[in-house]
Every structure is written in C-alpha cells, then in structure tokens.
Amino acid sequence: MDPRALYRPSLGLLTDLYQLTMAAGYWKLGMADREAIFHLFARKPPFGGGWAVAAGLGPALALLEGWGFDRADLDYLATLTGNDGGPLFEEGFLRHLEGLRFSCDVDAVPEGTLVGPPAPLLRIQGPLLQAQILETPLLTILNFQTLIATKAARIALAAGDDPVLEFGLRRAQGIDGGLSASRAAYLGGAAATSNVLAGRLFDIPVKGTHAHSWVMVFEDEPAAFAHYADALPNNCVFLVDTYDTVEGVHRAVAAGRALRARGHELAGVRLDSGDLGALAVEARRILDAGGFPDAAVVASNDLDEHRIAALKAAGAPIGVWGVGTRLVTAHDQPSLGGVYKLGAVRDADGAWQPRIKLSENPVKVSIPGCLQVRRHVDPETGFFAGDTIWSAHHGGPPAAQGPDDHDLLVPCFRGGQRVDEPVPLAVSRARARASVQRLAPADRALSPEGAYPVSLAPPLAAARAALVARAGKGDPA
Amino acid sequence: MDPRALYRPSLGLLTDLYQLTMAAGYWKLGMADREAIFHLFARKPPFGGGWAVAAGLGPALALLEGWGFDRADLDYLATLTGNDGGPLFEEGFLRHLEGLRFSCDVDAVPEGTLVGPPAPLLRIQGPLLQAQILETPLLTILNFQTLIATKAARIALAAGDDPVLEFGLRRAQGIDGGLSASRAAYLGGAAATSNVLAGRLFDIPVKGTHAHSWVMVFEDEPAAFAHYADALPNNCVFLVDTYDTVEGVHRAVAAGRALRARGHELAGVRLDSGDLGALAVEARRILDAGGFPDAAVVASNDLDEHRIAALKAAGAPIGVWGVGTRLVTAHDQPSLGGVYKLGAVRDADGAWQPRIKLSENPVKVSIPGCLQVRRHVDPETGFFAGDTIWSAHHGGPPAAQGPDDHDLLVPCFRGGQRVDEPVPLAVSRARARASVQRLAPADRALSPEGAYPVSLAPPLAAARAALVARAGKGDPA
Numbered sequence: 001m002d003p004r005a006l007y008r009p010s011l012g013l014l015t016d017l018y019q020l021t022m023a024a025g026y027w028k029l030g031m032a033d034r035e036a037i038f039h040l041f042a043r044k045p046p047f048g049g050g051w052a053v054a055a056g057l058g059p060a061l062a063l064l065e066g067w068g069f070d071r072a073d074l075d076y077l078a079t080l081t082g083n084d085g086g087p088l089f090e091e092g093f094l095r096h097l098e099g100l101r102f103s104c105d106v107d108a109v110p111e112g113t114l115v116g117p118p119a120p121l122l123r124i125q126g127p128l129l130q131a132q133i134l135e136t137p138l139l140t141i142l143n144f145q146t147l148i149a150t151k152a153a154r155i156a157l158a159a160g161d162d163p164v165l166e167f168g169l170r171r172a173q174g175i176d177g178g179l180s181a182s183r184a185a186y187l188g189g190a191a192a193t194s195n196v197l198a199g200r201l202f203d204i205p206v207k208g209t210h211a212h213s214w215v216m217v218f219e220d221e222p223a224a225f226a227h228y229a230d231a232l233p234n235n236c237v238f239l240v241d242t243y244d245t246v247e248g249v250h251r252a253v254a255a256g257r258a259l260r261a262r263g264h265e266l267a268g269v270r271l272d273s274g275d276l277g278a279l280a281v282e283a284r285r286i287l288d289a290g291g292f293p294d295a296a297v298v299a300s301n302d303l304d305e306h307r308i309a310a311l312k313a314a315g316a317p318i319g320v321w322g323v324g325t326r327l328v329t330a331h332d333q334p335s336l337g338g339v340y341k342l343g344a345v346r347d348a349d350g351a352w353q354p355r356i357k358l359s360e361n362p363v364k365v366s367i368p369g370c371l372q373v374r375r376h377v378d379p380e381t382g383f384f385a386g387d388t389i390w391s392a393h394h395g396g397p398p399a400a401q402g403p404d405d406h407d408l409l410v411p412c413f414r415g416g417q418r419v420d421e422p423v424p425l426a427v428s429r430a431r432a433r434a435s436v437q438r439l440a441p442a443d444r445a446l447s448p449e450g451a452y453p454v455s456l457a458p459p460l461a462a463a464r465a466a467l468v469a470r471a472g473k474g475d476p477a
Numbered sequence: 478m479d480p481r482a483l484y485r486p487s488l489g490l491l492t493d494l495y496q497l498t499m500a501a502g503y504w505k506l507g508m509a510d511r512e513a514i515f516h517l518f519a520r521k522p523p524f525g526g527g528w529a530v531a532a533g534l535g536p537a538l539a540l541l542e543g544w545g546f547d548r549a550d551l552d553y554l555a556t557l558t559g560n561d562g563g564p565l566f567e568e569g570f571l572r573h574l575e576g577l578r579f580s581c582d583v584d585a586v587p588e589g590t591l592v593g594p595p596a597p598l599l600r601i602q603g604p605l606l607q608a609q610i611l612e613t614p615l616l617t618i619l620n621f622q623t624l625i626a627t628k629a630a631r632i633a634l635a636a637g638d639d640p641v642l643e644f645g646l647r648r649a650q651g652i653d654g655g656l657s658a659s660r661a662a663y664l665g666g667a668a669a670t671s672n673v674l675a676g677r678l679f680d681i682p683v684k685g686t687h688a689h690s691w692v693m694v695f696e697d698e699p700a701a702f703a704h705y706a707d708a709l710p711n712n713c714v715f716l717v718d719t720y721d722t723v724e725g726v727h728r729a730v731a732a733g734r735a736l737r738a739r740g741h742e743l744a745g746v747r748l749d750s751g752d753l754g755a756l757a758v759e760a761r762r763i764l765d766a767g768g769f770p771d772a773a774v775v776a777s778n779d780l781d782e783h784r785i786a787a788l789k790a791a792g793a794p795i796g797v798w799g800v801g802t803r804l805v806t807a808h809d810q811p812s813l814g815g816v817y818k819l820g821a822v823r824d825a826d827g828a829w830q831p832r833i834k835l836s837e838n839p840v841k842v843s844i845p846g847c848l849q850v851r852r853h854v855d856p857e858t859g860f861f862a863g864d865t866i867w868s869a870h871h872g873g874p875p876a877a878q879g880p881d882d883h884d885l886l887v888p889c890f891r892g893g894q895r896v897d898e899p900v901p902l903a904v905s906r907a908r909a910r911a912s913v914q915r916l917a918p919a920d921r922a923l924s925p926e927g928a929y930p931v932s933l934a935p936p937l938a939a940a941r942a943a944l945v946a947r948a949g950k951g952d953p954a
Contacts, residue, residue: 007652008485013674014655016646017685020673025691025708036694076677082711083744132690139647140655169493170616171812173650173658175484178491178617180651194493197486200553208494213609213819214502216832217513231502234559243835243948267560273836329811335648335802342690355693358720359750471720 006176006201012069012097013076015136020077023129024093032096032129037343037352037370039120040138043363046150046333047305050443050451053153053432054109054121055184056145058422060138061412064106067134069097096129103416104130107409109373111187111423112149112431114439115408116387116452118363119373121146121338123409126416128345135340144177145184147336151305151327152188153436154446158305160312163191164321165207167300168328169198181328187429189436190323202425209235209270215242225255233264237298240269240283249283253290268296268320276301277316284317296320304331305446341366344393352393356467368467369393369460377404383440386453395459483653483678489546489574490553492613497554500606501570509573509606514820514829514847516597517615520840523627523810524782527920527928530630530909531586531598532661533622535899537615538889541583544611546574573606580893581607584886586850588664588900589626589908591916592885593864593929595840596850598623598815600886603893605822612817621654622661624813628782628804629665630913631923635782637789640668641798642684644777645805646675658805664906666913667800679902686712686747692719702732710741714775717746717760726760730767745773745797753778754793761794773797781808782923818843821870829870833944845944846870846937854881860917863930872936 026032045052074097080088104126109115121142124131156164166185172178182198192205199206210228218224225238236259240248249269256266269287271279276299287295299311300322308321325331342355343366354368369391376385379402387408388398397407412420436444443452456464503509522529551574557565581603586592598619601608633641643662649655659675669682676683687705695701702715713736717725726746733743746764748756753776764772776788777799785798802808819832820843831845846868853862856879864885865875874884889897913921920929933941 006485008483009674009678011652011674013677014646014652015673016644016671017673017676017683018671018687019685021685021709021712022687022691025687025705026694028708029704031694034694038690073677077673080683082709083713083742084711086711088709088712128694135688135690136647137652140649140652143648144650144654167493169491170613170817171620171814172617173621173654173806173811174656175488175491175614175617175653177621177650177654177657180654194495196492196494196497196554197488197490199494200490200550201486206494206557208496208498210495210499210502211612212834213515213612214499216819216834217503217508217511217605217822227506228502231505232498232559232565234561234563235498235565236560265560273838273841325812325814329650329806331811334650334806334808334811337648337802340647342693345694357689357693361750364750 006179010068010070010073011063011137012067012073014140015133019133019136021088023133024089026129026132027093027096028090033127034346035126036128036131036345037123037125038131038135038340039343039367039371040122040142040338040340041120042117042146042336042338044117045451046147046330046336047154048447049150049154050116050448051439052115052117052146053149053188053435054113054115054146055111055149055187056142057108057111057122059180060141061106061418063137063141064102064134064413065418067102068100074098100130101416102130103127104413105415106413108412109408110410110428110431112428112435113408114384114435116454118367119387119389119454120371120409123371125370139338139340143336143338145180146338147330148181148184148328149188149432151330152185152190153432154305155308155323155327156189157436157444158308158312158446159321162319162321164189164323166190166193166327167322167324169195171325172328178328183425185327187425188432189429204425209237210239212239212242215239221248222251222254225251226258229255229259233259233262236264236266237268237270239272241271241273245271245274245279246282246286249286253286253292256290256292256295266292266295268298270298270300270322272300276318277311277314280316280318298322300324302326309446343367343369343371354393354463354467356464356471358468358471365468367456367460368464372397373408374398375406375408376401379403381440382438384438384452386455388455388457389460390457391460391463394463395457398457483656487545487547487550488540488614489544489550491617492610496610496613498565499609501566503606503609504570504573505567510604511823512603513605513608513822514600514602515608515612515817516820516844516848517599517619517815517817518597519594519623519813519815521594522928523624523807523813524631525924526627526631527593527925528916529592529594529623530626530665530912531590531592531623532588532626532664533619534585534588534599536657537618538583538895540614540618541579541611541890542895544579545577551575577607578893579607580604581890582892583890585889586885587887587905587908589905589912590885591861591912593931595844596864596866596931597848597886600848602847616815616817620813620815622657623815624807625658625661625805626665626909628807629662629667630909631782632785632800632804633666634913634921635785635789635923636798639796639798641666641800643667643670643804644799644801646672648802649805655805660902662804664902665909666906681902686714687716689716689719692716698725699728699731702728703735706732706736710736710739713741713743714745714747716749718748718750722748722751722756723759726763730763730769733767733769733772743769743772745775747775747777747799749777753795754788754791757793757795775799777801779803786923820844820846820848831870831940831944833941833948835945835948842945844933844937845941849874850885851875852883852885853878856880858917859915861915861929863932865932865934866937867934868937868940871940872934875934
C-alpha cells in the first residue's frame with residue numbers, strides 16, 4: 001500500500017522538526033551530500049519473546065519513492081521562527097528542499113522475515129541530509145507494523161491451526177492506526193479483518209456478522225436470530241451472550257434448524273463474555289447435540305496469545321479466535337522501541353569513518369559500520385540456527401555454516417531508483433507463517449528461555465569495542 | 478482537521494464488516510430508517526485516574542459531514558461472499574448505500590471538556606442503519622484522541638507550569654496514529670510537538686533542535702555544538718549525553734559563550750539518559766556558574782506523568798519536559814475501551830423503547846434512554862461537584878444545585894446538517910487546561926481515592942433496574 005494513495009498532503013513534513021534543523025545545519029555547512037549510513041533496528045524483541053516479524057517495508061518504500069516537499073510544505077517552514085523571533089530556516093535551505101529528490105541506496109529485510117534484534121531491519125546509505133530527515137517516517141512505519149505483525153504471529157502461533165480474526169478498528173490508534181494495524185496483523189498471521197476499508201485497500205479477507213445491538217433492537221433474542229437468518233442466510237454466526245449465553249446457544253440452534261430447512265448452514269456461534277472455556281464446552285455440546293457439529297465456536301473478549309494458549313491448553317473447543325484491542329494496540333508493549341543510528345560517515349577525504357553512540361546501558365550502545373545480517377540454517381533440521389551481524393567495513397561476511405546460509409537485507413533502492421519488485425501482502429504473510437515454523441521449537445516459545453541467537457561477527461565486535469574505548473575519551477573517530 | 482483533507486479514499490468503508498451486514502439486515506427487514514439512539518462512552522477513566530478529557534470530536538464531525546459510499550466502495554462490497562460462495566450483499570442494499578447521505582442528530586461533549594465516565598461523550602439519534610455503520614469510525618476517532626488528550630492532561634498536570642513537548646512520532650501507531658496523537662496531545666495540554674506535518678495541518682507549535690546523530694557526524698562534541706550554533710544560532714538546545722553528560726554540559730556552556738559573542742542566546746541543554754534528577758542538578762549548577770541562568774534544562778527519555786511528578790517532588794531543576802512514547806501510545810493503557818450502545822429504538826408504532834445490554838459485570842450493563850449529562854458546579858468554590866446522567870425519556874433533568882449547573886452534550890447535527898461552529902484547536906486546548914483546574918484538588922490527583930463523582934438520576938436508575946430485571950428473563954422490552 002502506497003501511503004500516497006491514502007494521504008492527500010505531501011508527506012515530506014512527516015518528520016520531527018529536529019531532523020529539519022539538522023538538515024539545515026548540514027546544508028549550511030556544505031555537508032548535505034556527505035555520504036552516511038544509518039541502520040534501523042529494534043534493540044530487543046517485544047512481548048518478552050525472542051524474535052520479531054519484519055513488517056511495514058512495502059509502505060515505507062512507497063513513501064520513499066514519492067518523497068519530497070511541495071510548495072505548501074516550504075511555505076509552512078518559512079513561517080517558523082527561532083528564539084530571537086527571526087526565521088528558523090534560511091531561504092537557500094528551503095530552495096534546497098524544494099529541489100530534493102530521493103537518491104539513496106536502501107537495503108532491507110523483506111516483510112514477513114523473522115528477525116532477531118538487534119539485527120538491522122533496514123540500512124540506508126546516501127546523502128546525510130536525506131537520510132537524516134527520513135529517520136522519523138521510516139521509524140513510524142516500520143516500528144508499528146513490525147510490532148503488530150509480531151503480535152499477530154505470536155497470537156497465530158498460540159491458536160495453532162485455528163483462524164484468528166482481527167477485530168480491532170474501534171480501539172485502534174486513529175484511522176491509519178487501524179488501517180496499518182489490520183495490514184500488519186494479516187501479514188503476521190491473522191486470517192481476516194473486520195476492517196472493511198483495510199480489506200479493500202490491502203486485499204485482506206473481511207469477516208463479520210452481528211453485534212449485541214442487533215439483538216437489542218428486536219423484541220427478543222429468538223426474533224433477532226430469525227431476522228438475521230432471513231436477511232443474511234449465508235453469513236450466520238450468532239452472538240449468543242446478549243442476555244444469557246447458554247440460552248443463546250439453544251436459540252442459535254433453533255435458528256440454525258430453520259436456516260437449514262431453507263438450504264443454508266449455521267456457520268457458528270460467538271461467545272464474547274464470561275468464562276470462555278466453560279461456555280465453549282457447553283456451546284459445543286449443545287451444537288453437537290442439536291445436529292451442528294460443523295458450526296464453529298468463535299470466541300472473543302480481550303484475547304491475546306497468552307489467553308488463547310491457556311484456553312487451548314485447557315482443551316477449550318474453540319475453533320475461531322476474534323482478537324481486537326490487545327492485537328492492534330500491542331497492549332502489553334505498545335511500542336517496539338526501534339531506533340535509527342548512524343553507522344558510518346565519509347570524512348572530507350571520502351574515507352568511511354565508523355560511528356558509535358555510547359550509553360551506560362550496554363544494549364543502547366550502537367553498532368558501527370555498514371551492516372548486513374547472515375542467517376545460519378542448520379543443515380540437518382532446516383531450523384534457523386542463529387544470525388551473525390557483520391559489517392562490510394569490518395572484515396566482511398562470516399563463513400557459511402551450511403549451504404542454506406543467506407543474508408537478510410536485500411537491495412531495494414540504488415541511487416534513489418527502486419530495484420526490488422513490490423511483494424504482494426499475501427506472499428509476505430506466507431513468508432511470516434513459514435518463518436515461524438523454521439524456528440527451533442525452543443525458540444518458538446512465547447516466553448523463551450533466551451532470545452533467538454544473534455551475535456556480532458568477531459571483527460565487528462572488536463572494532464566496536466575499540467570505538468567504545470576511544471569514544472569514552474570524547475574522541476569518537 | 479477534516480479527515481477528508483487528509484485521506485484520499487472515501488471513508489465509508491472505515492467500519493467493521495458486521496456493521497454492514499447488520500445494515501443489510503435492517504434494510505432487508507424494512508427497518509433501515511427505524512429511528513434509534515446510540516451513546517458513545519467510556520466505562521471507566523483511563524490510567525487509574527478519575528476523569529478523562531474529551532477529544533476527537535472535530536475530526537469525527539468532519540467525517541460525518543462528508544460521509545457516504547462511492548462507486549469503488551460499492552464495487553468492492555459486491556465482491557464479498559458468504560459461506561455458500563454466493564454474494565454477501567444484495568444489489569438493492571448496495572444501491573441503498575449509494576444513495577445514502579448522513580441525516581442524523583448528534584449531540585456531543587465539546588473537545589477539551591473534562592468528563593467523568595460512564596457519562597456519554599456523544600449521542601446519535603437517527604436512522605438505525607446509519608447509526609449502526611457509524612459506530613466503528615466514531616469509536617476509532619473518539620476513543621484514541623480522548624485517551625491521548627487525557628494522558629497529555631495528566632502529564633501537563635504533573636509538569637505544573639513547565640512546558641511539555643510531545644516528541645512521539647517515531648513510536649506512534651502509524652502515520653495518522655502519529656498525526657492524531659500530536660493533535661490530541663496538544664489539545665490535552667502539551668505546548669508543542671516535534672511532528673512538523675501535525676504542526677502544519679493542525680496549527681500546533683513545533684519544536685526541535687538536534688539528535689545524537691548530529692554529534693556523531695562530527696569529529697567531536699565541541700565541534701558538533703559549534704557547527705550547530707553557526708548554522709542555527711536562534712535554535713540552540715544542545716543534547717549533551719552522546720558521550721559524557723556532565724562534560725557535555727561544559728561543552729554546551731563553551732558553545733553558548735561563543736554564541737553570545739555573536740549576539741545570540743543559548744536556549745538550553747537536553748538530558749536524554751541516565752539519572753535525570755541528579756544530572757539536572759549538575760547541569761543547572763554548571764549553566765548558572767557559566768553565566769546562563771536563563772538556559773533551560775530540558776529532560777526526555779521514557780517520561781510520563783508519574784516520572785515527572787517524582788522528579789518534581791525531588792526538586793529536579795528541569796524546566797521543559799520532552800515526552801514521546803509513553804504519551805503517544807498511552808503506554809500503560811493503550812486503549813480507552815470506549816463503547817457505543819443502543820439506548821432506545823422506536824417500535825413499529827413510533828414509541829421509544831428503551832434498550833439494555835446485560836452483563837455479569839455490573840460496569841458493563843449499558844444505560845438505556847436518551848441521555849444527557851448535567852454538571853453540577855459548587856457555587857462557593859467554583860469546582861465541579863459531580864455529574865448526573867439523566868434521560869429525556871425517563872423523568873427529565875435533575876434539579877439544579879447551583880446557578881452554574883449546565884448540560885455537557887451540545888447540538889452538533891440536526892437532520893444531518895451541521896449546527897455547531899467548528900472550534901479552533903487552541904480554544905479546545907484552553908478549555909482542557911481550564912477544566913482540569915476546576916476539579917476539586919482531591920479529584921485532580923493522578924491516582925485519586927475515588928473517581929470524579931458521576932451518578933444516574935434516580936428515575937433513570939429505577940428504569941434501568943426494571944429493564945435489567947425484565948431482560949434477565951430474556952424479555953428486554
């Protein structure tokens with residue numbers, strides 16, 4: 001999905017102001033076109049898990065293709081002032097922005113790829129000014145979609161072979177919070193969404209039947225079910241908990257019989273409150289006894305991967321899982337915390353200089369260089385054995401451990417020209433589903449003992465340690 | 478902000494599929510224009526607090542003004558199938574959607590108004606089909622913006638007179654997750670945003686200076702500060718923690734002296750890691766000793782209302798607060814959980830029939846009727862004394878307890894025509910700031926002993942109890 005097809009304004013200003021003030025600084029100092037390398041990565045896996053599912057690249061690359069500033073953007077920037085009341089930006093800088101076209105190289109991990117933080121999801125190499133401004137929109141898109149795709153993959157893993165339906169639009173974070181959540185949820189493993197616009201824009205299957213309000217509108221629940229069956233006979237999943245759930249299932253069976261007499265089938269019942277495990281057993285029993293062994297028991301109500309896993313472990317006969325709030329908001333960790341760090345910059349002589357950001361917290365010390373990620377595949381099991389982050393500036397690739405070892409970042413842009421083929425969302429979804437199955441069983445756990453193993457190639461680790469030692473003395477180069 | 482100015486596609490499909498299948502059912506049964514009343518409300522205040530700040534109404538009303546389905550929407554709906562492979566929707570229903578124009582009455586709480594759940598934020602009265610479809614987009618917009626405005630109001634309350642800057646775009650939930658978060662954060666009390674597009678679209682002040690990457694690009698930190706001061710002399714807040722924070726403050730003072738010699742002033746330093754309280758004391762001391770008593774100490778790094786309150790209580794000399802992830806994602810409670818419930822529907826004879834949704838959980842039992850919220854204002858203190866939810870169908874308004882008592886929901890649409898004046902965002906922001914100050918001090922606490930007092934008018938409470946008793950027997954009417 002190209003954000004330009006969704007949004008009317010130019011998205012050039014979709015960035016933090018400090019990116020533009022830094023850009024103005026680089027321009028003023030004659031450094032706008034100084035070549036730099038930035039990496040976008042998450043420092044650790046979300047949700048207490050060991051891995052993430054890369055997502056958001058399609059929309060991010062589409063944004064880069066159309067990136068730039070229009071007249072209204074520049075007119076707005078010209079109105080901004082500094083602390084002396086004078087203009088914040090010089091006219092020459094605004095003219096520079098006006099003529100700007102994206103001209104960077106981008107290498108990135110395809111959507112649906114399983115990744116082990118802190119491996120980079122994306123590397124951008126090109127003019128410092130451009131790469132700097134693009135930090136924010138790239139993070140906005142990749143952070144959120146990777147977060148939600150990962151949550152969806154965890155939920156789908158817990159649900160096993162059962163379909164997961166994403167129902168979250170009403171609790172999503174704004175309109176496109178909902179649209180992009182639906183996209184990422186499907187990519188990560190959801191089977192369908194309730195969000196009709198997302199269905200249309202992204203070609204995602206859509207699902208839905210009726211709410212409590214339908215039942216409340218009619219004189220009683222049997223009438224409500226009968227009327228729904230009359231109107232939409234090929235879409236009958238009755239929501240049975242408006243008044244009394246067990247009674248509701250009996251009424252659904254009665255409506256199902258009338259439906260069958262007309263040549264249609266009851267698709268299922270939905271439980272949306274109460275003790276879902278116990279109610280599912282009772283609903284299953286009533287459906288089976290009533291002659292509807294193929295009608296599904298659908299469950300919803302604040303579900304997530306942990307609740308689904310617990311219900312499955314307890315043997316709840318639930319066949320379809322409706323997941324909303326906790327999926328689209330990533331309820332237990334609503335941000336991935338991905339960052340975008342300078343890895344190297346060319347000096348005035350054109351030589352690459354590695355760069356590092358220090359921190360008292362070792363996980364926050366950045367990784368210098370021009371990074372790539374080598375995935376090692378166990379030749380015997382076919383499982384992903386672990387990844388090695390390596391730098392083309394520091395010793396090159398690690399030795400292959402097997403014939404299926406491969407690098408994860410693939411070329412997307414060269415000199416501002418798109419060089420990859422856009423990938424259909426369903427293909428990325430299939431990749432995500434297959435990737436999770438390539439994890440060793442211990443790594444696949446929702447709360448693994450350790451994260452999926454990711455290490456630095458020894459020459460890169462040594463170069464980083466040397467930079468840390470020098471930077472600690474205030475001399476990063 | 479009108480969503481039509483932001484989004485290219487028609488937003489008619491921005492809803493859950495089940496709203497459209499129910500709509501098809503109402504149409505099929507000849508009930509599309511049956512009049513109904515729905516209320517949108519949060520069941521309880523977010524974040525363990527006692528109140529919320531209403532937000533999102535402006536965009537929601539703009540969406541209603543332009544609401545409808547275009548040809549592409551209907552073509553898409555025509556492709557959907559049911560469980561027998563046949564079309565889900567009849568052609569007649571799609572033609573009905575094609576001719577649809579918004580024709581409801583809407584009454585709602587103006588943005589920036591302090592509200593006490595479960596008081597309704599919005600009431601819609603009109604054709605059942607329309608009101609049903611609009612449930613999802615109204616919830617999407619009002620839930621999220623109310624959540625973020627409330628979070629911002631709590632953060633601003635903790636920060637007292639200090640400005641709060643919203644820096645969250647990179648961690649926001651998609652592009653418009655970021656745009657609408659910036660809008661709601663400003664409405665709730667933030668002083669500015671880093672999000673330049675939000676600044677342009679919503680007329681919000683924008684702020685920002687430089688990131689770690691600026692410092693990392695140059696040969697060392699003194700050079701980085703000096704270059705920034707050269708390029709942007711009227712926008713100097715130096716980020717001092719790239720290598721060693723205390724050393725960074727000394728370097729900022731040195732750069733500030735050079736800046737002053739050129740006729741400009743150092744605006745401040747920013748701390749983004751470490752022990753913010755201790756570092757702020759040290760930074761303040763160095764700035765004061767260096768001749769910069771007016772330069773601000775700006776703090777950022779995973780701040781929220783609780784961390785700000787703790788730093789303020791400890792006397793940290795921080796003058797400006799940069800808040801990102803925890804504000805724009807509402808980190809500790811990323812969804813408001815607002816709902817939209819049927820209050821009444823006309824029967825075939827045109828008489829209003831109250832409606833209720835039962836639940837084992839008393840807080841989830843809905844409130845029947847045609848609701849309004851009476852705010853009682855203490856005549857002596859001017860503080861908000863509490864609210865009474867009353868129903869025009871059940872006994873009318875409660876007696877005034879003072880001359881400033883007033884109703885919160887105001888007319889916005891009559892028969893599909895907009896009747897209110899759009900309110901500038903800055904006016905809504907001022908209302909929010911003033912409203913919080915009208916809370917009694919005990920109610921203003923971030924973790925109050927009890928929620929802001931909201932009760933049902935006695936006739937409404939009695940009518941609800943009678944409906945609960947009847948509905949428990951499966952006879953809601």
